[in-house]
Amino acid sequence: MNRRTHLLGPVLALALLPSSFTAAALPLLRDEWATSAAGIGWVFAAYQAGYVLSVLIILPLTDRLPSGVVIGGCTIATSLAFVLFPFGANDIWSASAIRFVAGLGLAGIYMPGTRVVAASAPPERRGLFVGSYVSSFYLGGAISLWASGMLLGWMPWRQAALLLGLLSLIALPLALVATRGVAAPTGQSGRLDPRVLREGPVTRTILGYTGHAWELYISRGWMAAFLAAALVAQGLEPTEATAQGSQWAALMAGLGMPGVFFGGWFSDRIGRPQAALSIALASGVISLGFGFLGGASWGFLVAIGCLYGFLISADSAIYSTAITELAPRERLGSAQALQAFIGFGATILAPVVAGWMLDLNLGWGSVFALGGLMSIGLGLPLIRLIRRK
Secondary structure (H helix, E strand, O other): OOHHHHHHHHHHHHHHOOOOHHHHOHHHHHHHHOOOHHHHHHHHHHHHHHHHHHHHHHHHHOOOOOHHHHHHHHHHHHHHHHHHHHHHOOOHHHHHHHHHHHHHHHHOOHHHHHHHHHHOOOHHHHHHHHHHHHHHHHHHHHHHHHHHHHHHOOOOHHHHHHHHHHHHOOHHHHHHHHOOOOOOOOOOOOOOOHHHHHOHHHHHHHHHHHHHHHHHHHHHHHHHHHHHHHHHHOOOOHHHHHHHHHHHHHHHHHOHHHHHHHHHHHHHHHOHHHHHHHHHHHHHHHHHHHHHHOOOOHHHHHHHHHHHHHHHHHOHHHHHHHHHHHOOHHHHHHHHHHHHHHHHHHHHHHHHHHHHHHHOOOHHHHHHHHHHHHHHHHHOOHHHHHHHO
């Protein structure tokens, strides 16, 4: 691994450090703000909404501006938004607005970082290099859940949120060092070019990524609450169940880190579409039944959840790597923008739809099963790429 990969990974993880605080503190915030499950789902989804709306502007700029400028500026935006969260979040609307701004900043960190890492990697190991970088996305989310749950057991939620926001500021100097000397981009317009969707392989890869994103953010948004509900059913007090549920969810999410490494390595060996479809089918099958395990023994639930956390993340780097290889070089920023817009667009709806289903008393089983159906159904277009190979 090279210097850029080693440094950009921590930048991404630190930028994400406060991102899962809302999911960890969900039962507490819902009670304080007297809102429904769907309402708190909007707070979680606002982060993705900011990301999705900004990628159409920010990512095409990487075809024209140095990546260091984009990544550095957006690191400042997302970290400052998280620092302000404990001061300004007093209901679902103010909390959603602040998380929306944080999502705007993430758009200029994650995908531009993928582009820098992929460009610096040898082709035969590109999947592994990008997998190493993308694993930081899952590491940051897992540490966010674990640290949030731990801090919530020690201090009021506003103090915990402030501490996480301040720690995320460390990402800025690392970002400046990591992007020093990055080659100038080859494109000129810096504007979104939707014609890149005429490339069939690009579109099929984006569809697979969309199914992956829906399934992932069902888990990321509601896993901690699901585990907390299971613990309450076993007799734990709600605050203690919330803290423990967050930490167990962090363990499961943290297994996404080796999962992403595995997925990148696997795709280097057998091909991107073959690896992505295999993993999408495997995680999708687990999703179909996972939400029905709330009454199972705790050890069995944790074991399946750990396998689930490993698989649900494993195909992420495959899609990110494939886009850098399949898109025309001068329109790579546009291809990444559309991948993020369409794929992460699903993550805006996923936690809200999940909350709506819970409000209708459809149960946890239906929530996770919908994630599995999306993963499997949108992964099937990859068969065309396999046949093409």
